[in-house]
Amino acid sequence: MKRVRVGNGCGFWGDNLDAPARLAAAGRLDYLTLEYLAELTMSILAVQKAKDPAAGYATDFVGVLGRLAPVLADQPKLKVVTNAGGMNPSACGRAARDVLAKTGLEAKPVAVVSGDDLLPRLDELAAAGHALNHLDTGEPLAAVRDRVVSANAYLGARPIVDALKAGAEVVVTGRVADASLTVGPAAFEFGWGFAATDLDRLAAATVAGHLIECGAQATGGLWINADDATRLGDVGYPIADIAADGTFTITKPDGTGGAVNAETVAEQLLYEVADPARYYTPDVVADFTTVRLTETGRDVVAVTGGTANGVTDTYKVSVAYRDGFMSAGTLVIAGPDAVGKARRSGAVLLERLRHAGFTFAATNVEVLGAGDCVPGVVEVVSDPPEVVLRVAVRDPRRAAVERFTKEFAPLVTAGFAGTTGYTTGRPPVREVFAYWPALVKKSCITPEVRLL
Numbered sequence: 144m145k146r147v148r149v150g151n152g153c154g155f156w157g158d159n160l161d162a163p164a165r166l167a168a169a170g171r172l173d174y175l176t177l178e179y180l181a182e183l184t185m186s187i188l189a190v191q192k193a194k195d196p197a198a199g200y201a202t203d204f205v206g207v208l209g210r211l212a213p214v215l216a217d218q219p220k221l222k223v224v225t226n227a228g229g230m231n232p233s234a235c236g237r238a239a240r241d242v243l244a245k246t247g248l249e250a251k252p253v254a255v256v257s258g259d260d261l262l263p264r265l266d267e268l269a270a271a272g273h274a275l276n277h278l279d280t281g282e283p284l285a286a287v288r289d290r291v292v293s294a295n296a297y298l299g300a301r302p303i304v305d306a307l308k309a310g311a312e313v314v315v316t317g318r319v320a321d322a323s324l325t326v327g328p329a330a331f332e333f334g335w336g337f338a339a340t341d342l343d344r345l346a347a348a349t350v351a352g353h354l355i356e357c358g359a360q361a362t363g364g365l366w367i368n369a370d371d372a373t374r375l376g377d378v379g380y381p382i383a384d385i386a387a388d389g390t391f392t393i394t395k396p397d398g399t400g401g402a403v404n405a406e407t408v409a410e411q412l413l414y415e416v417a418d419p420a421r422y423y424t425p426d427v428v429a430d431f432t433t434v435r436l437t438e439t440g441r442d443v444v445a446v447t448g449g450t451a452n453g454v455t456d457t458y459k460v461s462v463a464y465r466d467g468f469m470s471a472g473t474l475v476i477a478g479p480d481a482v483g484k485a486r487r488s489g490a491v492l493l494e495r496l497r498h499a500g501f502t503f504a505a506t507n508v509e510v511l512g513a514g515d516c517v518p519g520v521v522e523v524v525s526d527p528p529e530v531v532l533r534v535a536v537r538d539p540r541r542a543a544v545e546r547f548t549k550e551f552a553p554l555v556t557a558g559f560a561g562t563t564g565y566t567t568g569r570p571p572v573r574e575v576f577a578y579w580p581a582l583v584k585k586s587c588i589t590p591e592v593r594l595l
Contacts, residue, residue, distance in 0.1 A: 359381070458582070545572055
């Protein structure tokens with residue numbers, strides 16, 4: 144039976160820069176996927192593009208592709224699929240083409256997938272009756288329309304398939320669903336369609352894509368039983384070895400650190416899942432309750448199941464809008480009653496700001512080391528000798544937040560004994576981008592595939 148090996152060398156923008164080349168060199172892959180986008184990432188890229196029309200994509204990908212060049216030369220059949228295009232897939236595609244040309248790989252075709260960016264069309268969609276209501280509150284997008292910086296539909300695997308059919312060996316997309324980066328290559332190689340007869344196979348490939356989309360989280364990263372023997376310093380990134388019937392195994396390159404077992408795979412299977420029976424993607428609604436995991440060898444887990452539970456006629460839309468400013472600062476509080484002194488120090492800081500005439504839309508005082516990171520989950524059984532005080536505020540007024548940043552240093556001499564850790568300077572003020580989830584009819588969007 145024909146099989147397709149898809150490895151994911153990047154789980155987010157900021158992941159290990161060496162992982163893609165190491166995985167591609169040792170993984171015996173047919174496809175290397177690189178997943179760069181999160182909801183916050185899209186808003187950051189949108190602001191970058193607004194300042195510079197040539198920006199707006201995950202620039203790390205350009206360097207990664209340069210590192211991949213020797214591997215791509217040695218493995219001419221290896222293809223790359225990535226959503227590094229972000230808010231500007233065309234610019235990213237051109238940058239990728241230029242890197243390939245500089246490394247002697249100018250004959251490797253690059254395709255760009257676009258059509259997900261709805262920001263220029265928001266008023267048109269609203270006029271046509273698409274309110275883009277908030278999925279949780281039902282509020283129409285019009286409530287924040289003047290503050291919106293990005294709006295992107297999660298496209299699916301179909302345009303990736305079209306790009307591969309056109310001969311692309313490097314596919315650069317904007318916002319597509321994470322799992323679709325894997326579904327696309329599988330559907331192309333096995334000739335799956337997107338009709339009812341192939342839905343179970345699409346659902347199984349969606350499970351595979353979900354399992355590898357976060358990189359090393361499936362191979363020992365964040366594993367509850369990881370220890371020194373797990374060798375996370377040399378962790379291998381995941382590979383889905385997919386068969387034509389949709390069954391697959393999860394593994395990693397031989398000799399690398401990390402672990403692939405029923406626990407590591409099950410933990411990732413449930414990551415970011417609301418209803419396991421209805422995992423919504425643009426391609427298919429997958430039922431994770433039918434998944435079965437079987438350890439078939441060292442660092443090899445066979446996965447079956449993952450059946451279809453219907454399809455939707457909508458795309459999810461990720462909207463980001465400006466929502467004021469925030470800042471957070473920390474101090475170390477040491478000595479007897481460190482927890483109590485830290486809590487009082489947070490209260491003192493906010494009280495001094497009130498005396499200066501500043502209150503805030505939202506404040507948060509945390510004592511890290513006293514169970515505040517996960518309240519009610521970890522019981523603190525002793526008085527720690529030191530803790531970290533973290534105070535954060537959010538407010539529409541930048542000036543108010545800037546004033547907040549100036550109240551940490553005074554606690555070192557006008558606070559409680561044992562206050563230290565102020566040498567990093569004042570905390571920065573950051574703009575807040577809030578998240579607005581919505582749905583839009585698939586009929587409103589036509590993905591575009593362009594071979595450069």
